[in-house]
Amino acid sequence: MILGIDTSIGTAVAIVDPAGAVRAEAVSGDARGHAEVIGDLLARALSQAGIRAADITAVAAGMGPGPFTGLRVGIAAARAFALGRGIPVVAVASHDAAALERTHPTGDEDGVGAAVEGEHFAIVTDARRRELAVSVYRVEDGAPVRVAEPRLVLRASADTVDPLGFPAARLPETTGISAVALARIAASRLRAGTADVSAIEPLYLRAPDVTVPAGPKKVGT
Secondary structure (H helix, E strand, C coil): CEEEEECCCCEEEEEECCCCCEEEEEEECCCCCHHHHHHHHHHHHHHHHCCCHHHCCEEEEECCCCCHHHHHHHHHHHHHHHHHHCCCEEEECHHHHHHHHHHCCCCCCCCCCCCCCCCEEEEEEEEECCEEEEEEEEEECCEEEEEEEEEEEECCCCCECCCCCCEHHHCCECCCCCHHHHHHHHHHHHHHCCCCCCCCCCCCCCCCCCCCCCCCCCCCC
C-alpha cells in the first residue's frame, strides 16, 4: 500500500494499492492548519482503508510548489512515517498530481475539461504575496509531461505563460491537490523502477522569511 501526503495547499492524505486503486482518502481544505489536522487525517485514512501502519510499503510526499511553513509539515510527516516503518519516501511534485487529474479527471468541479493528446496546459496555484506558481505540461501518450518547471509569476502581471500565450491570472487555478493522484504517481514510478527515493528537495520557489544570522555584529569602542 502507498500512502500519499500533500500539504502544498490544503492537507490531503490518501492510500492506494500498488495498482493505484483507492483504499482511503481524507482531506482538509484549511490552507493554514496543516499541523493541527495531519495526524487525525492519517488515522482516519488508515481506519477507512482497514489496514495498519505496518501495511504501508511506501510514502508519496508532495514536494510543492507551496508555502514554506505548510509544505514542510507534510514532508516532515511523510519522513517521520517512513522512518518509523523503514520504508522509502517517493518525492512527487504536487503540480504533477494536479496535472494527472487534468488528464484523467474524476470530476469536473472547476468546470475545466480534460486535457487531450498533444495539448499544452498549465497548472496554476496560489503562491500568496500576490504571486502564482505555474508549471506547464504537454499530454503525451495520454500522460502529462512537464515541459516548463514551476516558477513564480505576479498575479497582476500581463506576461504570458509560454507556450499557452495567456497571462497566468487568466488560467484556471487549482485549489486542491489530490493525494490519490500523488500516490498513484508514486505507485507507477515504483512499478517502473523510476521512483526518486534518494533526495527530497521541496519546491519552495522563494527563500524562507527567517534566515540564519551571518554572525555577531562588531561593536565599536
